Amino acid sequence: MIDLFTVNVIVAVVTITAGVLYLVETILRREVGAGRVWALAFLGGMLTVVAYLVWQQASEPWIAIAVGNASLVATSGCFWLGCRTFNGRATRFAGTAVAVVAVATMLSALVAGPRGGEWAGAELMFVGIAAFAALGSFESRRGAMGAMWSSLGFTIVLAFVAVFYFGRAVVLAVLGPDSDLFRTWLNSSITGIVSIVLTLVALTTATMLRSGRVTVRQDHDGNLLRVSPEGILEESSFRAALPTVAARSEAAGRVFAVVAMRMDDLAQISLAFGSTEEEALRTQFRAGVRRFAPTFALVGLGADNSMVMAFEPDSAAEAGRVASRIQRRLLDGFADRGSAVIPVLGVGVAVSLDMGYDPLLLQEEASAAARRSSTSVDASVIFAEPPRDLSGSDAAIAGE
Numbered sequence: 001m002i003d004l005f006t007v008n009v010i011v012a013v014v015t016i017t018a019g020v021l022y023l024v025e026t027i028l029r030r031e032v033g034a035g036r037v038w039a040l041a042f043l044g045g046m047l048t049v050v051a052y053l054v055w056q057q058a059s060e061p062w063i064a065i066a067v068g069n070a071s072l073v074a075t076s077g078c079f080w081l082g083c084r085t086f087n088g089r090a091t092r093f094a095g096t097a098v099a100v101v102a103v104a105t106m107l108s109a110l111v112a113g114p115r116g117g118e119w120a121g122a123e124l125m126f127v128g129i130a131a132f133a134a135l136g137s138f139e140s141r142r143g144a145m146g147a148m149w150s151s152l153g154f155t156i157v158l159a160f161v162a163v164f165y166f167g168r169a170v171v172l173a174v175l176g177p178d179s180d181l182f183r184t185w186l187n188s189s190i191t192g193i194v195s196i197v198l199t200l201v202a203l204t205t206a207t208m209l210r211s212g213r214v215t216v217r218q219d220h221d222g223n224l225l226r227v228s229p230e231g232i233l234e235e236s237s238f239r240a241a242l243p244t245v246a247a248r249s250e251a252a253g254r255v256f257a258v259v260a261m262r263m264d265d266l267a268q269i270s271l272a273f274g275s276t277e278e279e280a281l282r283t284q285f286r287a288g289v290r291r292f293a294p295t296f297a298l299v300g301l302g303a304d305n306s307m308v309m310a311f312e313p314d315s316a317a318e319a320g321r322v323a324s325r326i327q328r329r330l331l332d333g334f335a336d337r338g339s340a341v342i343p344v345l346g347v348g349v350a351v352s353l354d355m356g357y358d359p360l361l362l363q364e365e366a367s368a369a370a371r372r373s374s375t376s377v378d379a380s381v382i383f384a385e386p387p388r389d390l391s392g393s394d395a396a397i398a399g400e
Contacts, residue, residue, distance in 0.1 A: 005056045007192035012049035014196045018203040019046045025207070034086035037078055038206045044075035045199065055118070062116060066109035069121055073128040074102040079158060079202070080136035086209065087143030101128040119177050126169035134162035144303045145209070147371075150267055153205030157198050164194065208267050228301065232290055238300025242310055242359040245298055250357040254312045257319035257351045258359075260366040261289060261327070262306035263343045264374045273341065281334070281343060288333050292326040306370065308363060316351045316383070323347050323381045346374025350384035361387075 019042035026039040051068030055061035077098030081091050105128055108121030137158035145151045168186045175181060225237040233241060242258075249256035263285060270278035282305065289307045293299050297311035313319040327347045334342045348369025350362045365384035373382040 007189045008052050008056055011192045011195050012053055015045045015049045015199050018199050034082045037082035037085050041075050041078035044071045047071040060114050062114045066106045069109055069125040070102045070106035073105045073125055076129040076132040080132045083136050083139035086145045123169055123173055126165045130162045130166040133158040150208040153201050157201050233300035235301045246357045246359040249312055257313050258362040258366040259309045259323045260306055260348045260370040262346045262370045265343050266305050269341055288330045292329050316353050319349050319351050320381055323349050344374050344379050346370040347381045348373055354386040
């Protein structure tokens with residue numbers, strides 16, 4: 001078995017290298033959402049390995065142990081917070097919980113002092129890591145993150161961390177650190193080897209998720225609409241404006257349509273041809289939708305590399321023709337550009353004649369139809385299916 005110091009050095013090299021790579025890319029992309037929170041997780045991991053290296057060399061390492069334990073708990077918690085941020089969920093209470101547990105872990109080791117030994121506060125640390133990892137694994141299967149296949153890496157990694165550290169906590173509490181089971185299968189050397197594998201998987205997964213969806217700065221004030229440099233409403237702003245235009249169309253008795261367009265293979269393109277090609281395609285996609293959309297259409301960003309557009313066609317058929325024309329022009333633009341690969345464009349349409357004027361329902365159904373379109377054989381424009389429980393005034397409109 002490799003000695004503990006050598007294992008810690010190897011873990012430190014892998015963790016610091018992965019952390020630096022991720023931090024540099026985060027700075028270059030100027031991210032504010034999930035990517036920045038995951039960067040904090042990698043920073044926490046870097047602090048952990050440095051603290052544990054100091055522990056191996058210091059004559060009185062109890063302070064280094066306290067810092068390392070707390071930062072390791074914070075690392076697990078930040079991965080959970082990043083998943084929540086990716087899904088657009090509130091993080092204030094969750095962030096407070098992470099901070100409280102990390103501070104409590106540090107204090108438990110500090111209170112024990114030099115006599116606490118290398119396992120001072122370990123029970124609380126193991127439970128905290130396991131709890132946050134389990135929450136992160138669960139969160140990675142929800143919302144927008146759960147809809148992306150690349151998030152499975154986080155799900156598996158965090159689930160394994162939760163089980164591994166929960167097992168360590170139970171064995172440590174019941175049998176103690178000197179038991180044969182703990183010293184053979186759950187010791188620090190085994191944990192270090194596991195950490196190397198999990199760090200590499202976490203880095204790969206976070207990078208793939210970021211390639212598939214870069215989370216940009218959002219203003220949560222519903223009274224302030226934000227427009228991107230391309231002249232496109234940001235996701236939160238589109239959601240804020242959509243109910244107003246839908247209500248006006250309903251009052252005027254006009255047909256209202258929401259069109260969703262998505263590119264699902266940007267992550268694969270980034271891995272195969274580089275982030276420059278991916279960013280060029282994304283920029284051309286957004287600019288093309290804005291250019292080819294009807295003059296007075298509401299155009300905004302959607303989730304998962306999608307674009308959404310709302311306008312008033314004369315009929316459902318016209319909405320389909322507009323969507324098909326935009327799709328065709330976008331594909332022609334990719335071909336004329338000489339792109340290394342032409343992405344698949346999924347297009348979904350939801351109209352008030354079928355769905356009523358509920359803005360959230362219209363956008364969700366259009367997005368669902370776009371997902372089906374992107375996986376269909378010919379990636380044709382797909383209309384959202386009318387809900388079976390359509391009733392009231394919406395049913396009367398649909399029957400006209």
